[in-house]
Amino acid sequence: MSGTNTTPSGGTPQPAVPMGPGAGVNPVAPSQTQTTPVGPALPAASPTQPGDGQAMPAGAAVRTETRPSWFKRHVGRHIDAIPLATKLVACIIVLLTIGSFSLSFAIRQLVSNYLLEKTDSQLINQSQLVARNTELLNEMSKSEGSLSMTSYFVQMRDYKENTVTDAVVPNLRGGVVSKPDLPTNDNSVSLGQPFTTAAKVSFDGANPANERAGRDTIQKAGLPWRVIALRWIDLDSNQQQYTRGTIYIGLSLSDQYDTADTITRYSAMVGIAVVLLGGVIGMLVVQATLAPLKRIEKTAAKIAAGDLSQRVPSAPENTEVGSLAASLNAMLARIEQSFHEQQETTDKMKRFVSDASHELRTPLAAIHGYAELYKMQREFPGALERADESIEHIEASSARMTVLVEDLLSLARLDEGRGIDLTQQVPLTSIVSDATDDLHALDPERGIREGRLELRRNEDGNGSDFTFVEGDMPQVTLTGDGSRLRQVVTNIVGNIHRYTPADSPVEVSMSVLPASISPESLALMPATETSMHHLIEAIEVGQNMQVGMNYAIIRFSDHGPGVPEASRSQIFERFYTADPSRARLKGGTGLGMAIAQSVVKAHRGFICATGSEGGGLTLTVVLPVAPVEPTVPAPAAADQSNTGKSVWTRSSDRKSAKADRKNR
Numbered sequence: 001m002s003g004t005n006t007t008p009s010g011g012t013p014q015p016a017v018p019m020g021p022g023a024g025v026n027p028v029a030p031s032q033t034q035t036t037p038v039g040p041a042l043p044a045a046s047p048t049q050p051g052d053g054q055a056m057p058a059g060a061a062v063r064t065e066t067r068p069s070w071f072k073r074h075v076g077r078h079i080d081a082i083p084l085a086t087k088l089v090a091c092i093i094v095l096l097t098i099g100s101f102s103l104s105f106a107i108r109q110l111v112s113n114y115l116l117e118k119t120d121s122q123l124i125n126q127s128q129l130v131a132r133n134t135e136l137l138n139e140m141s142k143s144e145g146s147l148s149m150t151s152y153f154v155q156m157r158d159y160k161e162n163t164v165t166d167a168v169v170p171n172l173r174g175g176v177v178s179k180p181d182l183p184t185n186d187n188s189v190s191l192g193q194p195f196t197t198a199a200k201v202s203f204d205g206a207n208p209a210n211e212r213a214g215r216d217t218i219q220k221a222g223l224p225w226r227v228i229a230l231r232w233i234d235l236d237s238n239q240q241q242y243t244r245g246t247i248y249i250g251l252s253l254s255d256q257y258d259t260a261d262t263i264t265r266y267s268a269m270v271g272i273a274v275v276l277l278g279g280v281i282g283m284l285v286v287q288a289t290l291a292p293l294k295r296i297e298k299t300a301a302k303i304a305a306g307d308l309s310q311r312v313p314s315a316p317e318n319t320e321v322g323s324l325a326a327s328l329n330a331m332l333a334r335i336e337q338s339f340h341e342q343q344e345t346t347d348k349m350k351r352f353v354s355d356a357s358h359e360l361r362t363p364l365a366a367i368h369g370y371a372e373l374y375k376m377q378r379e380f381p382g383a384l385e386r387a388d389e390s391i392e393h394i395e396a397s398s399a400r401m402t403v404l405v406e407d408l409l410s411l412a413r414l415d416e417g418r419g420i421d422l423t424q425q426v427p428l429t430s431i432v433s434d435a436t437d438d439l440h441a442l443d444p445e446r447g448i449r450e451g452r453l454e455l456r457r458n459e460d461g462n463g464s465d466f467t468f469v470e471g472d473m474p475q476v477t478l479t480g481d482g483s484r485l486r487q488v489v490t491n492i493v494g495n496i497h498r499y500t501p502a503d504s505p506v507e508v509s510m511s512v513l514p515a516s517i518s519p520e521s522l523a524l525m526p527a528t529e530t531s532m533h534h535l536i537e538a539i540e541v542g543q544n545m546q547v548g549m550n551y552a553i554i555r556f557s558d559h560g561p562g563v564p565e566a567s568r569s570q571i572f573e574r575f576y577t578a579d580p581s582r583a584r585l586k587g588g589t590g591l592g593m594a595i596a597q598s599v600v601k602a603h604r605g606f607i608c609a610t611g612s613e614g615g616g617l618t619l620t621v622v623l624p625v626a627p628v629e630p631t632v633p634a635p636a637a638a639d640q641s642n643t644g645k646s647v648w649t650r651s652s653d654r655k656s657a658k659a660d661r662k663n664r
Contacts, residue, residue, distance in 0.1 A: 084290065085283075085286050085287060085290055088282070088286045089279060089282050089283045089286055092278060092279065092282035092286075093275060093278070093279045093282070096274060096275045096278040096279070097271075097275050100267075100268075100270075100271025100272070100274055100275055101271065103267065103271065104264055104267035104268055104271055107263060107264075107267050108260050108263060108264045108267070111259065111260050111263050112256065112260045115255075115256040115259060115260070116226070116253075116256065119194075119226045119251055119253065119256060120194040120226065120228075122251065123194050123226065123227075123228045123249060123250075123251060124192075124194070124228065127228060127230055127249050130152050130154060130168075130249050131154070131230070131232075131247055131249070134154050134156070134167040134168055137152055137154065137167075137168040151170050151251065151252060152168050152170065152249060152250070152251060153166070153168060153169060153170060153179060153180060153225065153227075153248075153249070153250040153251075153252075154166070154167040154168035154247065154248070154249050154250075155167065155182060155247070155248040155250075156232060156245060156246075156247050156248075157186065157232075157245045157246045157247075157248075158232075158244060158245045159243070159244060159245045159246075166179070170252070172217050172220065172221055173214070173217050174203075174214060174217055175203050176201065176202075176203060176217050176218060176221045177201070177202045177203065177221075178199050178200070178201050178220075178221035178222070178223075178225075178252060179199065179200045179202070179225075180197045180198070180199060180200070180224075180225035180227050180248070180250045181197050181198045181199065181200050181225075182197065182227065182248055183197075186229065186246045189229045190229070191229050191230060191231055191246070192228065192229070192230065193228070193229075194226055194227065194228045195226075195227060195228075196224050196225070196226055196227075196253070197224060197225055197227055197250075198224055198225075199221060199222050199223060199224060199225055199252070201218065201221045201222050220252075220254040220258075221254075223252060223253055223254040223257050224253050225250045225251065225252055225253060226250060226251050226252075226253055227248055227249065227250035228248070228249050228250075229246055229247070229248050230246070230247045230248075230249065231243055231246065231247075232244045232245040232246055232247045289321075292313065292315055292321040292325065293321065295312070295313050296312050296321075296324070296325065296328065299311070299312050299313075303332065308332070308335065308336040308339060309336065310332075311329050311332060311333075312324075312325040312328045312329050312332070313325065314326070314329070348573065348574075351573075351575070352574050352575060356408070356574075356575065360401065360404065362397075363397035363398065363400045363401040363404075364397075364401065366393060366394070366396075366397035367394050367397045367398060367401075370390040370391075370393045370394050370397075371390070371394065373390055374387055374390040374391075404591075407591040407592075407595060408591070410595060411574065411591065411594060411595060411598060414595070414598040414599065414602055415598065417602070420481045420484050420599070420602050421481045422479065422480050422481055422602070422603065423479065424479070424480060424481060424482050425477055425478075425479060426477065426478055426479070426480045426481070426482040426485055427475075427476075427477050427482075428476045428477065428478055428485065428510070428552055428554070428623070429473050429474065429475050429476050429477075429510065431482070431485055431486050431489055432473065432489055432508060432510060432554060433450075433473070434486075435486075435489040435490060435492075435493045435508075436448050436450060436493070436508050438490075438493060439493045439496060439497060439506065442497045443497060443502040443503075445502055445503045446502055446503060446504065446505065446506060447503075447505040447506070448505070448506050448507075448508065449468075449470050449505070449506070449507050449508070450470070450471075450472070450473055450507075450508050450509070451468050451469050451470040451471045451472075451473065451507065451508075451509045452469050452471060452472075452473060452474060452509055452510060452511045453466045453467070453468065453469070453509045453510065453511035453513070453553055453555060454466070454467045454469050454511070455467070455513065455536065455539055455540065455543070463533070463536070464536055464540060465536065466509075466536075466553075466555065466620075468507050468509050468555075468557070469509075473508075473509070473510040474510065474511065474512060476510060476512055476552045476625065478552060478623060478624070478625045478626075480603050480623070481599075481602075481603075484599045484602070484603075485599065485603070485623075487595065487596075487599065488595075488596040488599050488600060488607075488621065489554075491592035491593065491595060491596045492556050492596065492619050492621075493556070494592065495592060495593070496556065496558050496560070499560060499561070500558045500559070500560025500561070500616070501560060504558060504559045504560050504616070505558075505559055506556065506557065506558050506559075507555070507556075507557040508554075508555070508556055508557075509554070509555045509557075510552065510553065510554050510555075511552075511553050512550050512551070512552050512553070512625060513539050513542070513543065513550070513551060513553055514539065514542035514543060514546065514547070514548050514549065514550050514551075514628045515535065515538040515539045515541075515542040515548050515549060515551055516538045516541040516542045516545065516547055516548035517534075517535070517538040517542075517548060517549070518548075518549065519549060519604035519605070519624040520604060522535070522551075522604065522605065522606045522622065522624070523601050523604045523605065523606065525606055526569065527569050527572050527597065527606075527607060527608045527609065528568075528569050528608070529565075529568070529608070529610055531606070531608060532608050532610060532620065535606065535622065539551075542628065546628055547628055548627075548628055549624050549625070549626070549627055549628060550624075550625040550626050550627070550628055551605075551622050551623065551624055551625060552622070552623045552624075552625050553620065553621070553622050554620070554621040554622075554623075555618055555619070555620050555621075556618065556619045557612045557613075557616065557617075557618040558612065558616045558617055558618075559612055559614060559615055559616035560616050560617065561616075562611060562612065562615055562616045562617045563609065563617050565611065568609040568610065568611075568617075569609070571593050571609055572593045572594055572596070572597040572607070572609075573594060574590065574591055574594040575590040575591065576590055576593070576594075596621075600621060600622075600623065603623050603624070604624055605621065605622050605623040605624065606620075606621075606622040607619065607620065607621050607622070608620050
């Protein structure tokens with residue numbers, strides 16, 4: 001049994017550590033340990049609480065449904081009234097505050113746990129050394145402000161003599177004494193396991209309110225202690241080890257608390273600085289980010305005031321504001337275009353109603369006037385001859401009005417997509433040749449040349465243009481309405497006869513050229529010279545790439561007075577006339593070019609008026625023929641022989657057809 005001792009309860013033998021003349025301590029806990037009581041158990045869930053498998057009462061469900069409406073009515077209304085920038089800055093400040101608080105709390109917990117572990121390690125490692133030198137520590141603790149080893153508290157409980165002795169008690173400044181509040185029953189603690197306990201503060205001397213003790217000292221004395229309980233082992237007279245009692249060794253946690261408080265203060269100061277700096281930076285960033293939205297708001301206000309030309313300042317489209325600005329600008333462009341189109345449509349409608357009223361009023365007034373004249377003169381001698389003259393004027397006015405009404409009816413049918421048959425095979429070359437023959441018959445002194453069109457580069461090298469090459473026109477056949485296309489050509493030739501000198505020359509040309517544009521897109525192009533330039537560019541691409549659609553292009557170029565450039569696109573408007581008095585001295589209803597444009601667009605074509613070289617007006621009609629087919633290379637000799645045969649055949653057929661028309 002030498003060097004060992006058995007616990008009173010028959011526990012495991014423990015090694016002895018000599019203390020003084022044969023005593024010792026052992027940090028190993030005996031077998032008779034008591035479990036530390038835990039806190040009170042949580043109350044059982046109520047049967048009415050959700051989640052226990054029972055249905056929620058109807059009343060609770062009603063309250064749950066009404067709370068969001070109350071919140072929205074009383075709180076949400078005030079939240080919605082807060083500006084977006086204020087909400088964003090407030091969210092940034094709240095997030096920074098929560099983050100700073102969480103970080104400070106986490107740092108305090110980590111430091112506190114680390115210092116507590118260091119204190120426990122110090123108690124466990126130095127417990128035997130402290131137990132051997134209690135007398136020395138007691139002498140050192142009598143000096144004020146004891147540090148390091150003298151900050152230990154040691155209490156020895158002797159079971160043999162039933163005494164409790166405070167072997168080492170550290171003294172603080174001002175006579176303040178701080179002791180741990182130790183349990184009276186040793187069985188309630190686990191030996192060898194450090195635990196935290198509260199402090200009991202007292203004062204040396206008869207005066208408990210020692211004036212020399214400062215507030216910081218009293219605060220420090222009231223901080224908890226970290227205590228470890230060890231078995232006090234001693235040697236009896238036979239040099240046998242036995243458990244004499246329990247030794248409690250404690251260290252004040254004042255230094256640990258002071259360190260944790262200092263770190264917490266520094267963390268709080270840094271957190272406040274971070275929150276303030278983050279709030280300022282966040283406010284600047286939010287203002288800079290929302291600045292484009294402010295510009296959009298100002299632009300929208302100007303647009304609401306009536307300035308449809310305003311546009312939202314552009315931004316990179318990979319950003320939300322840039323994408324919004326691009327979408328808004330596209331929408332504003334469409335709105336402005338629609339507004340202008342609506343304005344133009346309204347103006348055209350007003351002008352059309354005014355012109356139609358004027359055109360219809362003139363023959364009606366003539367009919368009414370001659371009818372009144374007949375009534376007034378029928379009682380006078382020679383009334384029969386004068387009646388015939390009045391009837392002739394009435395008949396002429398009625399015929400003019402009939403033509404006008406028929407033209408209006410034709411336009412209305414074309415607008416509705418009726419009155420046209422696009423399934424016929426139309427010999428376009430024959431129609432154009434017949435029209436030139438009619439013009440020659442109307443104006444025998446007029447020089448009329450026929451030929452084909454070629455697209456050539458301009459002499460200055462800037463773009464290309466159509467060039468007239470005198471010769472035979474190619475034979476072109478397309479699908480459409482023959483009578484309507486003949487009406488188009490007749491209207492154009494009629495305007496040349498009516499509005500140009502009888503001896504001014506005219507060039508009529510035709511060709512089939514490929515263009516990289518669809519008929520649908522071509523029909524939507526406005527009748528302007530800009531559209532003509534776009535068509536020429538599409539023809540250049542079609543010729544180079546051999547893609548797109550083949551188009552029959554017909555040009556009528558006169559060298560009369562012409563039409564001003566600003567008015568060329570207006571000649572296709574209904575009842576348009578260059579004479580503001582609308583004196584119709586040369587006949588016509590002002591609907592010929594409008595009908596021509598409607599017919600051409602019904603064929604998915606394009607018609608445009610441009611200036612002629614040397615003065616005059618040129619009307620160009622473009623009609624789709626067939627898609628471009630890929631060309632297959634053939635032997636050169638065969639191509640030459642076939643080409644020569646084809647040209648000779650077309651030329652002979654052309655001459656035979658013209659001779660037949662002259663004979664007729």
